[in-house]
Amino acid sequence: MFYLSQNSLEHLNLKQDMLSDEAGGFACFEGWVRNHNEGKKVIALEYEAFDQLCQTEAQKIFNEVRQKFDILKMKCVHRIGRLNIGEMAVWVGVSAPHRDDAFKACRYIIDEIKKRLPIWKKEYYENGDSGWVGCAHEESHDLSKEIIRQ
Numbered sequence: 001m002f003y004l005s006q007n008s009l010e011h012l013n014l015k016q017d018m019l020s021d022e023a024g025g026f027a028c029f030e031g032w033v034r035n036h037n038e039g040k041k042v043i044a045l046e047y048e049a050f051d052q053l054c055q056t057e058a059q060k061i062f063n064e065v066r067q068k069f070d071i072l073k074m075k076c077v078h079r080i081g082r083l084n085i086g087e088m089a090v091w092v093g094v095s096a097p098h099r100d101d102a103f104k105a106c107r108y109i110i111d112e113i114k115k116r117l118p119i120w121k122k123e124y125y126e127n128g129d130s131g132w133v134g135c136a137h138e139e140s141h142d143l144s145k146e147i148i149r150q
Helices: 051-068 099-116 137-149
Strands: 002-005 025-032 040-049 073-079 081-084 088-096 119-125 130-133
Touching: 002 051, 025 099, 040 073, 051 073, 051 099, 073 099, 088 099
Parallel strands: 002 073
Antiparallel strands: 025 088, 040 081, 040 119, 073 088, 119 130
């Protein structure tokens, strides 16, 4: 249901295994690498993730989705590694008997993935600078190391 991928997502048929004769609706979200952030010209991104913790937390999110919405299938794939402008960074898909639950579940998944998973984003800027965005990268790495030791 949740996958990290170092390979491009653009040529994958991510929707294929989401089909169901019971489904009346399918919703998906694609997140792309954009060329700007907070007034800076972005030329590339790099994602790092703690796979084991991502899998555990994603499973919790998917369990919540099953409790909140009437859905049939769901999947999320997130890129790791270096990505160029325009590349797909994340894909979420949900099939459901009705469109409303498909839309709501898809939104819930992407919002929770962005908030809760240990996926770190580094932006590379046109002026040669770079920086980790929206996270305390070193603190997150320290937490990951502590979890591994346990």
